[in-house]
Amino acid sequence: MANTLFDKIWDSHIVTMIEEGPTQLYIDRLYCHEVTSPQAFAGLRARGLKPLRPERIYCMPDHNTPTHDQDKPIEDPVSRNQVDTLAKNAADFGLTHYGMMDPRNGIIHVVGPERGLTLPGMTIVCGDSHTSTHGAVGAVAFGIGTSEVEMVMASQCILQAKPKTMRIRVEGTLGQGVTAKDVALYIMSKVTTSGATGYFVEYAGSAIRSLTMEGRLTLCNLSIEMGARGGMIAPDETTFAYIKGRENAPVGEDWEKAVAYWKTLKSDEDAVFDKEILFDAADIEPMITYGTNPGMGMGITQHIPTVEGMNEVEKTSFEKSMAYMDFNPGDSLEGKKIDYVFLGSCTNGRIEDFRAFASIVKGRKKADHVIAWLVPGSWMVDAQIREEGLDKIFEEAGFQLRQPGCSACLAMNDDKIPAGKYAVSTSNRNFEGRQGPGARTILAGPLVAAAAAVTGEITDPRKFL
Amino acid sequence: MKQKFNIITSTCVPLPLENVDTDQIIPARFLKATDKKGFGENLFRDWRYDKQGNKIESFVLNDPTYGGQVLVAGKNFGSGSSREHAAWAIADYGFRVVVSSFFADIHKNNELNNFVLPVVVSETFLAELFDSIYADPKMEVEVNLPAQTITNKATGKSEHFDINAYKKDCLVNGLDDIDYLLSNKEKIEAFEAKRK
Numbered sequence: 016m017a018n019t020l021f022d023k024i025w026d027s028h029i030v031t032m033i034e035e036g037p038t039q040l041y042i043d044r045l046y047c048h049e050v051t052s053p054q055a056f057a058g059l060r061a062r063g064l065k066p067l068r069p070e071r072i073y074c075m076p077d078h079n080t081p082t083h084d085q086d087k088p089i090e091d092p093v094s095r096n097q098v099d100t101l102a103k104n105a106a107d108f109g110l111t112h113y114g115m116m117d118p119r120n121g122i123i124h125v126v127g128p129e130r131g132l133t134l135p136g137m138t139i140v141c142g143d144s145h146t147s148t149h150g151a152v153g154a155v156a157f158g159i160g161t162s163e164v165e166m167v168m169a170s171q172c173i174l175q176a177k178p179k180t181m182r183i184r185v186e187g188t189l190g191q192g193v194t195a196k197d198v199a200l201y202i203m204s205k206v207t208t209s210g211a212t213g214y215f216v217e218y219a220g221s222a223i224r225s226l227t228m229e230g231r232l233t234l235c236n237l238s239i240e241m242g243a244r245g246g247m248i249a250p251d252e253t254t255f256a257y258i259k260g261r262e263n264a265p266v267g268e269d270w271e272k273a274v275a276y277w278k279t280l281k282s283d284e285d286a287v288f289d290k291e292i293l294f295d296a297a298d299i300e301p302m303i304t305y306g307t308n309p310g311m312g313m314g315i316t317q318h319i320p321t322v323e324g325m326n327e328v329e330k331t332s333f334e335k336s337m338a339y340m341d342f343n344p345g346d347s348l349e350g351k352k353i354d355y356v357f358l359g360s361c362t363n364g365r366i367e368d369f370r371a372f373a374s375i376v377k378g379r380k381k382a383d384h385v386i387a388w389l390v391p392g393s394w395m396v397d398a399q400i401r402e403e404g405l406d407k408i409f410e411e412a413g414f415q416l417r418q419p420g421c422s423a424c425l426a427m428n429d430d431k432i433p434a435g436k437y438a439v440s441t442s443n444r445n446f447e448g449r450q451g452p453g454a455r456t457i458l459a460g461p462l463v464a465a466a467a468a469v470t471g472e473i474t475d476p477r478k479f480l
Numbered sequence: 481m482k483q484k485f486n487i488i489t490s491t492c493v494p495l496p497l498e499n500v501d502t503d504q505i506i507p508a509r510f511l512k513a514t515d516k517k518g519f520g521e522n523l524f525r526d527w528r529y530d531k532q533g534n535k536i537e538s539f540v541l542n543d544p545t546y547g548g549q550v551l552v553a554g555k556n557f558g559s560g561s562s563r564e565h566a567a568w569a570i571a572d573y574g575f576r577v578v579v580s581s582f583f584a585d586i587h588k589n590n591e592l593n594n595f596v597l598p599v600v601v602s603e604t605f606l607a608e609l610f611d612s613i614y615a616d617p618k619m620e621v622e623v624n625l626p627a628q629t630i631t632n633k634a635t636g637k638s639e640h641f642d643i644n645a646y647k648k649d650c651l652v653n654g655l656d657d658i659d660y661l662l663s664n665k666e667k668i669e670a671f672e673a674k675r676k
Binding site: 030031033034035036037039041050051053054057058062064067078079093094096097100142143144146158159160161162163165166169170171172174176178208209212213239240242244308327328329331332335425426427434444446447448449452453 | 496497498499501503504507508509511512513514515516526531554555556559560561562563564567582583584585586589590593594644645646647656657658660661662664665667668671672
């Protein structure tokens, strides 16, 4: 029988199936950060249990970490306690832990792939919705709740209903200035913030194949923002070249064997998906969001839609969103003055994002009124930025690099956008208050963010390319 | 947290908004606790209180007209972050049931794992339910888990809702998934042995 890529990996991890119930699925990797794990560890202790397979669990703090002075204790005692609790739990149960200032630390979804922990064919979970990121190498990766984290710790398995499958194909050549982030924002604007709920998405087509590994990680990262359980891309030469030589990647004979297996990880030609969607790469331009969910996006040259054709509840929700952003239906946002720029997060905190940002700010200056936070996704990204001399370009243009972490994406540390201020952010969510109470987020890719940083307003980055 | 679920008859709290994300249910700055207690105080924090911490009178949780163990919300409830703190906040506040025409996947699992029942109804049933609540805030719904029905007692209309047999059994008997998984450890070991 013809199978999809998703089916192949899912089926090879089935331990047992409960009649009229979920599947018991074996999990290869459990990633833990400090926010969604303490109650799971407490639950284990309350039941008198230990992790069944500690060698499959990797822990690192990222949400609370400050983006400056990481060598000093965290000032906020509640944040410090959560970070310390993770370190203690990892030590108590013998789990791998990359603490703050460890050169391997960073945002868990940046670190997993760059350390070669995330490999094709794996099942990967984490108490974090952006776990979908790891699907970019051809893995089944999805976010889970804390009860489920506890479940995986206790049994290395999860009970989960099998999602439906969806294939999203993007065919053709991406235009100049169009990044993976723009592709994702475009897809979300068409599929809506809930349109892929209940599905596991495979991205395919020539435009997807042309993406670098970093771009694929960005795209799969955002799968959850249209409600999908996860997103994945069949592994190919781009994938193998990215993984080869990384810290935990297989070597020698094991590498050959692994690649031979990974090459089988693709949807069979006659595989049937529950839903298929096709997009033309030529229709995609640099994107921005105008509302308070990531599906509310548009091309940078377009206008905010009007309420025409909406039902009552839709209209109420849309108007609430417009009031929060202080935008009007029908408005164009080009030339709109902005206050903050955030480059970073598990969505756009990788080396390629910093290269893209540098390509525009090089030889230009940051707009005086803009406050810009450039936050590498990990220490490894930070090292690469310095190795390539990008830090010098940033410095000359008036930008400073901060230290790695989730930072202003969800503002659990001090990096908060003040109420009423506009931030062009390369992160993943423009929800009300996401970047700080009252903060107004405009999601975009690294090129749009860079253009906004130098002009101080929403600007089509193609003018600079 | 484990509690048995059978039939609940209650008044409702209406929240007629779509795409209520988990950042609204519980903002990130309240996720720093290391236990599960007390999240109900900050449920819908930024819709419920202004910057000075004063109650926003117009928000439904601050309106004494409405109350009960059933939250009724627009479609795509619980989108966004996987934070189970959202489910803890809903449960801690005192809700046992959330009714919507559509739930985000991760949040739906989180509710079930905390013995809060997500009830998926049709758009028509939901629209009528909002109308009934606004017409008479004292009207009740009956949520019958064993029969898998929800009844709008103002109109008398009932609708069937889906839940898989395993999870229903867990809720009715107050069992969780770990109880089940621990009971079949040999299957896990057999799976691992087979893969080697």
